[in-house]
Amino acid sequence: MCFTNCKEFLGFHLEANTMVIPQIGALLTNEKIFPEATKFKPERFIDENGKFQTKPELIPFGVGKRACLGEGLARLELYLFAANLFNHFKITTIPSNPPKMAPIIGGTKMPEPFLTHFEKRF
Ligand code: HEM
Known part of the structure; x- marks a missing residue:
């Protein structure tokens, strides 16, 4: 039961000043939401018409008031970094020492x- 300095949320009693850390990873690797969650499958985000589709559970930057302030910057940076890396190099694993x-x-x-x-592409 909750008294004065306590909030109840989904049946949990949270005392004032309790630190709550969302476990985003538990959602992102949930097999019911993302089957074969640890596999690189870009097609899971493409619908039958070839259009990008997302899911409300895809929240790598968090949600709500404490969501990531750098999301816009991070998305731009990641796009530029990945696009340039794959444009300039062909990247392959070393079969004897795979990740x-x-x-x-x-x-x-x-x-x-x-x-x-x-391997440099050009
Ligand atoms: C791929 C890159 C990044 C990811 C996945 C990421 C993810 C996150 C997540 C999950 C949170 C916590 C949200 C929560 O508490 O619910 C967070 C908070 C935050 N992020 Fe990022 N972040 C990224 C890059 C950045 C960058 C580039 C900046 C700044 C330039 C940044 C600034 C912040 C700040 C200031 C907070 C705290 C917001 C608050 O507590 O009010 N992040 N980020």
Whole structure:
């Protein structure tokens, strides 16, 4: 039961000043929402007419008042960075040392260090 300095949310009692950290990853890797969630499948975001489609659960930048302030900048940067990288280089794995899928979990989720091969396109 909640008293004065407490809010109730979806049956949880949150005392005033409780830190709540949304676990966005749990949503983004939910197999019911994104089947084969850890696979690179750009087609999951393209509808039957070839148009871009998204899902309300796709919230890498968070939602609401505390959502990421840098979303616009980050999207532009990521687009320019990825487009230039793939334009300039053909990137392939080294078969004897492929990247492992098990993540290192900390403040972020990241892959173990791995070697890869960059070939200049021109
Ligand atoms: C791919 C890049 C990025 C991702 C995925 C990302 C994601 C996020 C997420 C999930 C949050 C927390 C939202 C929440 O608490 O619910 C956040 C907060 C924030 N991000 Fe980002 N972010 C990115 C890049 C950036 C950049 C480039 C900037 C600034 C130039 C930035 C500035 C901030 C700030 C200031 C907050 C705190 C907002 C607040 O608590 O009021 N982020 N970001």
